[in-house]
Amino acid sequence: MNDYIPQKVKILEFYRESPDNFSIVIDFKTDHEPGQFIQVSLPGIGEAPISICSYSKDHMKLNVREIGSVTNSLGKLKEGDEIWVRGPYGKGYPMQELKGNNLLIIGGGCGVAPLKGIIDYVDQNREDYQNIDLFFGYRSVHDVLFRRETPEWKNKYNLMMSVDKAEEGDDLACFEMKTGYLMERMKELDINSENTVAFLCGPPIMINKIIGLLKEKGFKSEQIFLSAERLMQCALGMCGHCMIHGKYTCLDGPVFRWDELENFKND
Amino acid sequence: MVYAISFENYNKFLDSLIQKTDVFAPVKGKVSSFEKLKSAEEFNADVLTEYTAKNNFLKQGELILTHKEGEVVEPDLSKIKEKILLGLRMCDLASIKKHDIAMNNKYADPYYNERRKKVTLFGYHQKQCGDEYCFCQSVDLEVEYDLFFYKRADHYLVEVGSDKGKTIIKDNQDLFEESDYKMTKEDKEIDNQLKLDSHDIDDIYTNNRGWSALVKDCLACGQCNALCPTCFCFEFRDVPKQDGSVEKKRFLSECQLECFSRVAGDHIFRKAQIDRFKHRIYHQLQYFKDKFGKTLCTGCGRCIRHCPTKIDFVTKINEMKKEAKK
Numbered sequence A: 001m002n003d004y005i006p007q008k009v010k011i012l013e014f015y016r017e018s019p020d021n022f023s024i025v026i027d028f029k030t031d032h033e034p035g036q037f038i039q040v041s042l043p044g045i046g047e048a049p050i051s052i053c054s055y056s057k058d059h060m061k062l063n064v065r066e067i068g069s070v071t072n073s074l075g076k077l078k079e080g081d082e083i084w085v086r087g088p089y090g091k092g093y094p095m096q097e098l099k100g101n102n103l104l105i106i107g108g109g110c111g112v113a114p115l116k117g118i119i120d121y122v123d124q125n126r127e128d129y130q131n132i133d134l135f136f137g138y139r140s141v142h143d144v145l146f147r148r149e150t151p152e153w154k155n156k157y158n159l160m161m162s163v164d165k166a167e168e169g170d171d172l173a174c175f176e177m178k179t180g181y182l183m184e185r186m187k188e189l190d191i192n193s194e195n196t197v198a199f200l201c202g203p204p205i206m207i208n209k210i211i212g213l214l215k216e217k218g219f220k221s222e223q224i225f226l227s228a229e230r231l232m233q234c235a236l237g238m239c240g241h242c243m244i245h246g247k248y249t250c251l252d253g254p255v256f257r258w259d260e261l262e263n264f265k266n267d
Numbered sequence B: 001m002v003y004a005i006s007f008e009n010y011n012k013f014l015d016s017l018i019q020k021t022d023v024f025a026p027v028k029g030k031v032s033s034f035e036k037l038k039s040a041e042e043f044n045a046d047v048l049t050e051y052t053a054k055n056n057f058l059k060q061g062e063l064i065l066t067h068k069e070g071e072v073v074e075p076d077l078s079k080i081k082e083k084i085l086l087g088l089r090m091c092d093l094a095s096i097k098k099h100d101i102a103m104n105n106k107y108a109d110p111y112y113n114e115r116r117k118k119v120t121l122f123g124y125h126q127k128q129c130g131d132e133y134c135f136c137q138s139v140d141l142e143v144e145y146d147l148f149f150y151k152r153a154d155h156y157l158v159e160v161g162s163d164k165g166k167t168i169i170k171d172n173q174d175l176f177e178e179s180d181y182k183m184t185k186e187d188k189e190i191d192n193q194l195k196l197d198s199h200d201i202d203d204i205y206t207n208n209r210g211w212s213a214l215v216k217d218c219l220a221c222g223q224c225n226a227l228c229p230t231c232f233c234f235e236f237r238d239v240p241k242q243d244g245s246v247e248k249k250r251f252l253s254e255c256q257l258e259c260f261s262r263v264a265g266d267h268i269f270r271k272a273q274i275d276r277f278k279h280r281i282y283h284q285l286q287y288f289k290d291k292f293g294k295t296l297c298t299g300c301g302r303c304i305r306h307c308p309t310k311i312d313f314v315t316k317i318n319e320m321k322k323e324a325k326k
């Protein structure tokens, strides 16, 4: 068995979410946990870890921010094109263990992608969880992701979205978006830590600030789960690049409970 | 059961091996690496090489797969040739055992495992092994070998460590003699001048003053990674070929360089050299042990001996540990 060998899959659907972000649906059928990721590659360009942002046995959805060589090249593809994938890898969110809790799902920018996998999972297992809050922050209205799914989320859950900056003419009304950093907007809310767990994913600066806020609101580190990002090469627990203080992000993560990481931010 | 082989027969033994198989060993006139041996005469038993033998298992530029005409082609690993590594010191032998563990963590690495399977290991014991930088007696040295040679006044004593080793002796039985000598603890001793008092270094992780003093001379050149027998971290590169195919190849990578933890958007997780240096030392002494029960480091001293500024982390760790006890 050679786990480095990827398989070829077809892009079933390709659509743009924002000027530098797109979603694709691929013909990849595999069992997985919410929060896991796959390795996506293009010959001659390279391989990149991308979170699974759906929860389905029939197909898989990915959401990608164009930021470097692999992601930019993926962004030039279209329906019917083929990409290479291997996985799924990593440890996701412990959804079974957390049954019966309120879920506070907080994402920034492209960090919303893995969280969308959670929302899809919760949709299919709604009776297992109590209140669901979704707090998402984006740079501007042009960066808002998952516009297709948002109306449904708004109906079913307590959704709050904010954009860092708004300009004249921006349409904030449709999703009742607020302006200002997500963390500032969250300060104003009545957030109760009792019987609640928080799922976080987003840029490190935002994550650190929001964790600070959650702590102020009475959350313990054990109630906070986040999806960590590190350079990855193998995704198989060998190459060593993804290590955080001895833990392999690709095997022991990418989802960690905050008490596993809090002392090792530069590590 | 140990065997004995006279120096004369030993040379005959090597020459006959060289006829049949590629034998790699430290050679006379070249102190830096394991080279292909042309005759028994060339073998230089007295040197701890500058480079280790790790390239024989973790081959630089290992072909992982080829993208050709829309398909992925796996390389034919059965083509990898059998070879013998001769003259492996305890530290280098132990490092192979560490890689056996690291490359078979949750998943198994077929490239490493195939090369490993095809290598026969001959250990070589020397009491006065290295120099003032060796501290192998302070770390975990667990070894696997096929044959292990101990030098005596006019012969070698040979321990057999595997069925493969047994077969080799059997195939050359006219050169080896059975011996009723009982190996003692003293026979296996190795003298070290340097000692690491403890490799449990969790308690000095936050000693910023101590680590900073150690790292201030570090050039972030990555030599320590390249020469270390146990450093095994790696990366992939896609190499386009003229015929339109693309080869994915594997290279070892250096955690002392910034790019080791650089992600898209130019974020570098271990930006400060102190964090990179600590990462290397903690992986070697603490993380690997936390995960697999043994230090990764085998105490060969190469990362101090060949460091351009001779950064001696062993002595400094001893100091920090003393400080922590107070």
Ligand SMILES: Cc1cc2nc3c(=O)[nH]c(=O)nc-3n(C[C@H](O)[C@H](O)[C@H](O)COP(=O)(O)OP(=O)(O)OC[C@H]3O[C@@H](n4cnc5c(N)ncnc54)[C@H](O)[C@@H]3O)c2cc1C
Binding pocket: A037, A046, A047, A048, A049, A050, A051, A052, A063, A064, A065, A066, A067, A068, A069, A070, A071, A072, A110, A113, A114, A228, A229, A230, A231, A232, A233, A254, B262, B263, B264, B265
């Ligand atoms: C567990 C995990 C899940 C992720 N999920 C998503 C997602 O759903 N959507 C998304 O857009 N992005 C995601 N990322 C980030 C994404 O992997 C990087 O943006 C991507 O690797 C950049 O590759 P590039 O070739 O375009 O960039 P370049 O800067 O050209 O990077 C070169 C190579 O370095 C490696 N690399 C660079 N950045 C990262 C990084 N952040 N993490 C790991 N390896 C990196 C990759 O091998 C990449 O091919 C995730 C990262 C991790 C670790």
Ligand code: SF4
Binding pocket: B217, B218, B219, B220, B221, B222, B223, B224, B225, B256, B303, B306, B307, B308, B309, B310, B311
């Ligand atoms: S060899 Fe020495 S100077 Fe170079 S990175 Fe290693 S510790 Fe630093």
Ligand code: SF4
Binding pocket: B224, B227, B228, B229, B230, B231, B284, B296, B297, B298, B299, B300, B301, B302, B303, B304
């Ligand atoms: S860390 Fe240094 S002493 Fe330890 S095995 Fe590597 S090179 Fe040798």
Ligand code: FES
Binding pocket: A231, A232, A233, A234, A235, A236, A237, A238, A239, A240, A241, A242, A243, A248, A249, A250, A251
């Ligand atoms: S990505 Fe290689 S060890 Fe995690």
